[in-house]
Amino acid sequence: MAHIKTTHVGSLPRTQNVVDFIFAREKGELYDPAAFDVAMASAASETVRRQVEAGIDVVSDGETSKISYATYVKDRYTGFDGDSPRNAPADLKLYPSFLERLKDDGGTPTYARPMCVGEVKSKGQGELEADIANLKAGMxxxxxxxxxxxxxxxxVISLFLQNDFYPTRDAYLAALADAMRDEYRTIVDSGLMLQLDCPDLALSRHMLFADLSDAEFVKIADSHVEAMNHALDGIDPSRVRVHICWGNYEGPHVCDxxxxxxxxxxxxVDANQVLFETSNPRHAHEWTVFRDRKAEIPDDKILVPGVIDSTTNFVEHPEVVAQRIERFTDxxxxxxxxxxxxxxxxxxxxFGAVDPxxxxxxxxxxxxxxxxASERL
Known part of the structure; x- marks a missing residue:
């Protein structure tokens, strides 16, 4: 019998204790670093335990120690200060009453998003190495x-931590690629898979580049991929996964x-595994793109479709999940x-739309x- 492996995109609900530590650090408040480290190690291990208990084959640390999947960079690299302009996605601007509701519910987090105001350089891989150690201990x-x-x-860094230092967008992307190279290699060299989060390839179309045509945006997205591939140079693509999305929020998404x-x-992208949305109501139909453009999918690409929605508290019936998987195995x-x-x-x-x-x-x-799905194959 074939075995369809299971995984997820990465971040998982954090405990209140972890959140309190993260925000104490975020706000510059006093906290006990040793207690912080103990809390992160314990929480990462419990997160792995719960994934294994749920039957997940390829697990993560749940991004336990990170304030968010993109802005954590400001704590690990030099060159960031102040605050970046906030720009709501275009679909939410079309429905201002709903945008206000999200703000009232805490659905549009106002965490620090500093500008790039100086040279981007790594502060060292200490925090990353701690995350890796915690994950491997949990495993x-x-x-x-x-x-x-x-x-x-x-x-995605250029999307949320906008440039006010480098002469051009391309120069900023190149600097980010050079800076992130060691982080990517450290993860792969540890024996873990590297997942690159790339909502900039879709979300940024209606968040930062809404005034452009689709063709103009695609040129920008292509430049983002070029920068990313430069950072991945020398890394085995079979050790890399990439995730694209249109924004992980419940909303109309009519501008996606x-x-x-x-x-x-x-x-x-120089990554063998491709993760993408295909369960939420705005993108569930797009499995047909992969069917109709099968000839354009490189032979070494592994598809990792989203077969559960991350923005709703509906628990998908396993048969729905199986049918979604089978579309792609076919x-x-x-x-x-x-x-x-x-x-x-x-x-x-x-913050999370789904109860832990x-x-x-x-x-x-x-x-x-x-x-x-495996039993039926």
Missing amino acids: AAHGATEAFMNAASPG IDMDTVFPTLMK IVGADRVIAGSDCGFGTFAG EIAYAKLAALSEGAAR
Whole structure:
């Protein structure tokens, strides 16, 4: 019997104790660094345990220690200070009453997003090495054999931490690529899979570049991929996964660029595994893009479709999950499909649309659905 592996996008709900420590550090408040380290190690281990219990094959640390998947960079690299302009996604601007509701609910986090005001240089890999050690300790304790570690792509950093130092966007991307290179290699050299988070390849279309045409945006997205591939130079693509999304928030998403439009850009990334949304109501139909453009999918690409939605507290029926998986195994074969989630469940520390217990119930449904699909293959 074939075995369809299971994974997810990376972030998972954090405990209140972890959130309190993260925000104490974020706000410059006094806290006990030793207690911080103990809390992160304990929480990462428990996060691995719960993933294993839910039947997830390729686990992560849940991004336990990070304030968010992109802005954590400001703490690990020089050159960032002040605050970047905040620009709501275009779809939310079309429905201002809903945008206000999100703000009132804490759905538009106002964490620090400093500008790039100086040369971007690594402060060292100490925090990353601690994250890696915590994840590997959790794996050893709970029997996980495969895992990945998230890292921000140069493009998504440029989206949230905007440039006010380098002469051009391309120069900023190049500097970010050079700076992030060691982080990427440290993850791969540790034996973990590297996951690059790239919502800039879709989300930024209606967040930062809404005034451009689709063709103009695709040129920018292509430049982001070029920068990312430069940073990945020398890294085995089989050790890399890339995640694209249109923004991990419940909203109208009526301004999302089509997968069909960004599909060629996504296929250019030097990563064998491609993670993408295909469960939420705005993108569930786009599995047909992969069917209709099968000839354009490189033979070494492994598809990791999101078969559970990360923005709703509905727990998907395992049969729905199985059917979603089978759409892709019918296209590229069972050996080139891993079942994943649309996005993360803890994109920002302290905020998540999905209740923590329900998030793990959804992961369990993901695993059961993958088992059903495997039995039928």
